[in-house]
Amino acid sequence: MHHFALTIVGRDRPGIVAQVTEILFNLGCNIADSSCSILGGQFAMILIIAHPEFIDRASFGAAFQPLEEADLTVALRVLKAGGELHPDLAGEICMISVYGADKPGIVYHVAKVLGEKKINITDLNTKLVGSGQRPVYVMMIEAVLPASVSEQDVDTWIAPLRDQLQVDISVRTIPQVEL
Amino acid sequence: MAVRPVLIYPDPMLKQVAVCVLATDATVADLVQDLVDTMAAAGHSVGIAAPQVGDLRRVAVVDVSASKLGQQQHHHGLLEMINPVIIERSGSRVFREGCMSVPEYTGNVTRAEHIVVEFTDRQGRLRVVESDGFEAVAIQHELDHLDGRLFLDRVSSLKTDVFRRKTR
Structure with a gap:
């Protein structure tokens, strides 16, 4: 089909x-x-x-x-044949929240770090909230970590962006359980 | 005793509310053993409820002791729960849950971090157990099966949680 x-x-x-x-x-x-x-x-x-x-x-x-x-x-x-098949993304699921005063480049700089480290983004949502005078940007990323990458690694790689972009960032893995 | 086949949704049995086990039910011990055997045969499973093997009695077993997450916490080993009821719950915790009866789908589910569950064990003793973290989540997941509820009924999506709320 x-x-x-x-x-x-x-x-x-x-x-x-x-x-x-x-x-x-x-x-x-x-x-x-x-x-x-x-x-x-x-x-x-x-x-x-x-x-x-x-x-x-x-x-x-x-x-x-x-x-x-x-x-x-x-x-x-x-779609080419097979283009409908979901890849088998093995690895820990990682949520990354990034938020702070709105400024250009928040999405790009975070995505760049993840891309360079071969971390696959599986979901990304952004929203501009706050008031007209004080706009706040909120970004939520769900990514799958390769086996060699830990939550701590991601936090370390992203940490410089906290100062550079003046944003708050939290990284946490969501345990996957088969019950 | 026996490893039983695990029912897969859309088997209608999975959406039924299970009934209380009577004190006079002499065969419940066999059911408990079948659940333990079936759980063990499933390898990485940490729990199973009677409706998942097609038995509509309120019985579930949980054992997180062999799992990586379970080993990182205080747990109670094998819990054989007849007529279990959660009498207290507090806190919240998100896990990406999957289920043997709903293959190939996982979803983020928010559940209580801490629970107190009361049940009768296989020897007929009334027990009250306090449980936290992964074990508590596993118990809540299995007990949901006794009410015909799957984790699909409890999925909380990122977008719904974070973005759908009106900002003003």
């Missing part, structure tokens, strides 16, 4: 999910993994979908036209 990555973004209002999934249901598409969220005033949907017969973009015809007409931006990516 061919898989596709579908992203839909538009001004948030009730009914977007219903409109999108009605189209997918009527096409006979399966929704595998998906994540949808409000970002700012926009609602963003990211879905991995599959269809037993569809093989390319053209297979969908004009099915998403009603979404475009409803002011939603639709993008479809055809």
Whole structure:
């Protein structure tokens, strides 16, 4: 079965999910993994979908036209074989909270350290909170630590950013248990 | 006695509320032994509840002594719990939980850090045990099974916890 990555973004209002999934249901598409969220005033949907017969973009015809007409931006990516499979990310799950007065480069500098150390980010959320005069930036990262990396290592590598960016950072692993 | 097959969701048994074991129930010791055997056969498992092997009686076993996390704390070894009830809970702790009955899915679950659980053991004695940390979490996870509740019913997501709250 061919898989596709579908992203839909538009001004948030009730009914977007219903409109999108009605189209997918009527096409006979399966929704595998998906994540949808409000970002700012926009609602963003990211879905991995599959269809037993569809093989390319053209297979969908004009099915998403009603979404475009409803002011939603639709993008479809055809996945190569195996692109739908979740990699087996073995390792400890690590949560990194970064927050402080808003300034440029918070995400970049933290992500750069993690990327250089080959730490895979599996989830990242940021939000601008606080008042207009005193904006506060909050970032939450979930990452998977390679076997050779400890919570302490991550903290040590990230520590210089506390002064450099004037932010608070905490690093903690979440124990994984099979019960 | 016997290693029993572990039921996998969507087996409807996993969503049933289990019933109290009667004092006259002579076969409960066999069930306890089957749970212990099944848990041991599952290798890295630290607990199992009767509904997971298709028996709707309020029985669960927990043993964190062989696990890495368990070895880092004070624990009670093998706990064989008949009609267990949590009578006190405090604090909170997040673990990324998985479950033998819900393979290939894990989620962050917030549970009490400290609990007091009351139960009857295999010898028929009433016991009251104070438990913390990983062992307490394992007990809460297994006792949930007795109420037809899976960890999926308790997942707390990062986004829900941190970002969905109105800031003003």
